[in-house]
Amino acid sequence: MRIPYPALLLVSAVCLTGCRPAEQPSIICTGQRKGYLEPCGFSRPQLGGLARLDRLISSIEPAPVLLDNGDLTMRVGRQAHIKWQTTIGALGMMGYSAVNVGEKDLALGADFIKAEAAAANVPLISANIAGPNGNLLFKPFVMLKINGLRVAVIGLLGVDFAKNLPVKLIDPAEAIERVIGQLKGKCDRTILLAHMPYEQAQPLAKKLPECLFALCAHQGDEPDIKQTTDGLLLFAGSKSKYVISIKTKPADGGNAATVKAEEVELGPKLKDTRRITELLTFYQQVVRMEDLLGKVPRAPHPKGLYGGTQACAKCHPAAMKVWSNSKHAHAYETLVKQNRQYDPECVVCHVIGLKNVGGYRSIEATPQLANVGCEACHVPGKAHCDAPERYKTLEASRKWCVNCHGPDHDPRFDLEKSWPKIEHKKK
C-alpha cells in the first residue's frame, strides 16, 4: 500500500508532538460591561462589543457555560435603562446561565432589572442583596452541570458598593455561611461571582468548599488572572474588551478538577454576528424614537453661550484654514456614516457643547454647532464674538484632547503626533 507523503507528514507530526484537537473552554466569564455595547469606532482596532462576544461564544463547541459579574451599564437615566434592556436581551440570546448583580445594575431599580432579566430568561443572582424586610431580592445561587460535575454558582456584592442604594446588604461573610449550609451535599464544586476586588473576595472564596475560582470586579480596567495559595482569582476587565476563558477537566477519579484560565481579547478578527447587529440597530432606533438627544440634561457653561464655528472665521481665517483641513471639521459627517447621529453618547464627541445650555441640539436646530468646531476646545465664545476686546477666548489645553481621545475611544491616540495637525496661530 502506498501512503501519500502529506498524510505521512501529518501522521508523523501528530505522533511526535502528541497533538490533539484544541481543547475547548467550558466556561466563559465576562463582567463590568458598563454600557459598552459595541466598540465606538473612533479609531481602529478597538476591542470589545456584544457582537464579537456572540461570535466567540458561537464558535465554541460544545456550548460553554456563560457567567457575567454584573454592572451591565454604568449610569442611571433613560439611556441606561434602554441599554440595560438591550444588553440583558443579548445575554439571553447567547444563553447566559447567571448574571451577578452589581451596584450599577441595582441603581436602575431592583424591580426593573428583575422584570427585564426574567423576560430575557437570564437568571440574576445575589446571596446578599435584600429588601427593606431583609428578604433576599434575587436567587443566591444557580446550580449548573459542568463537565459532569454539579457546580453551584454563587453571587455576592461588596458592601462598599451599595452605600446609597435603597437595599439592605447582608455582610458577604455571613451570606456565604448561609449558602454553604444550603449547599451541603448538593454540589461537587462551587464558583464565586464576587462583585468586589480581590482582597475582599479571596477570604470568601477560601471559605467555599471546592471553589474552582472567584470572578471579581472593580479591579481596574484590564483583565487579570491571579493564582493564590487560596485559589484562583479572575477579573475579566472593564468594558468587556476581554473575556476570561476557562477550561475545566475533572481529574481521574473525579476528586479534583483542574482549571486553566486565560484572557481572550474581543478583537476585530471576530466578525460581528448578524443577530446582535440587528439588536444594536434596534437599540439605535429606540434611542432615536425616544429623542434622547433632545432630552440630554444641560448645565449652563460658566463661560456663557456658543457663537458657532463660522462666527470665528471672520477674524481668524488662518486658524479656520487649519481647522477646515482637519478631521475635526468632518466629525459629524463620520457619525452620520455610522448612523449614530441620534445617540447622545456618540454625538457628544462630534459636536460643540451637547451637555451645555445653548449647545448643540440637533442638526436642524443648531447646524453651526455640528462638528468639533473652535468652541469645542476654546470654550463658548459668543461674548468674545460680540466684544472681542473685552472678552478673550481661552487657550485650548492639550489635556482636554483625552476627554474624547481617551484609551477607550482612541487607543492608538498619540498626542505628540496629533497636536501638530490641529495646532494654529491666533490670527
Next chain:
Amino acid sequence: MTRILGLACCLTLLAPQALGGAPSIFCEKPIYKFGDPGQYETAGEPYIDVPFIIENRGDADLSITEVRLSCGCTKYLWGARAGTKHKAMPPKKKHPEKKVIPPGKKERLTIVLDVVDSMTPSGDDFYDSKVRIHSNDPEKPLYVLSLRGRRALAFSAPEQLSLGNVRLGQGKTLTFQVKRIKRARPIRRIKRAKSDIVGITSTAPFISAGITKRPTGRENTYTIEVAVLKDAPAGVIDHRLTFSTNDARQKSFAVQLTGKVIADIDVSVERILFGPVSRKTQPSREIFITQGLRSDGKDLQILDAKIDSKHVSIETEAVKKGARYRLRVKLKPDAPVGTLIAKLVISTNKDGFKTIEIPVFALVRE
C-alpha cells in the same frame, strides 16, 4: 526510502520544540506600581521610565513578535536605560519591532508612561496599563506586564442621589454630604491652596443646589442642600449637579439626580420595550397607572386604551378600582419578523392627562 525521507523532513520541520529545546519568557517583576499620578503632576515630571527586564530562561531563541500596549499613555523602547528623562514621549513605532533574545540572556524593555496628559482612569479611578508581549514561547505565547496606580480623589460624593417621589407643586428639599479627601503628598514640596468647591450647577432650572455648611478647621465635610422647586414639571427626573473645584486633579465631579414628580397620575414606565423576542411567542409587559394627587377630587378612571398596531393587544384591569390600574401589553404570535414600533394611547378622566402616550418597541426574531 522516500518514506524515511518524509519522516526526516518532518523531524526537521518540528525542531527544535519537538526535540525539547524551547524558549521560556520570564520577568522577575511583572507588575509596577506607580502610586497616585497626582504626585507627578505637581512635581512637573509627567513621564516615568519603567524598566522591565525580560529574560529567556529556555534553551532556544525567544522571538518577541509584538509588544502591544493597552493605552496611548505608554510607549516602549528596547534597551533604553532606566532613569532616562524624556521631555516628550518617544514617537510610536509604525510597525511592531521584533526582538530575539538568545537562551540565558536578558533584555531591558523600558516603558515610558505619561502619567498626566494621556492617562484617564477607569470608573474606579484605577490606572491599569498592560503591556502584552507576544512571543514564540510555547507555554506563554502571551506574557502580560502591568503598570498600576490609583488616583487619590480630591472629593468624595455619592454618584447618584434619589430625590424619590415629589408631589407636583409642592417641591422638596433634601441634604447630602460631600467629603474633602486629604491630598497625596507630591514628590517635591510645593505650596498650594486647600481643595475647595467653587461652584455648583444644575442641568434643570427647577432644581437648585447650594452649600449650606462648609468645612471649618480640620473638618472636611460639606453639607449640600438640593431643592426641587415648586414649579417642577410632572415626570421623571433625569438630571445632574456638577460641582466645580479649585483642585487641578478633580476640576469637577457630578452627582446624578433621579426621582419623579408625581401629578394626578403616575405611570410606571416611559416605554414598553420587547426585544429581542422569538416569533410566535406571546411576551407581555405591564404598565401600572396609579392615582396621584387627586387634586380634582375625582377617582381615576381609564376610559380607553388603544394601540396603532394589530400585532399588539391590550388588556386593562383594575387593581384597585378608582386608584390603580394594570395594563397588560401583549405581543401577538402573528407579529412579523423585524422591528415593530407602535404607540399606545391611554385615555383617562383626569384633567391634564386626558391622553397618555407610551411608545412600544419590539424586535421580533425568527
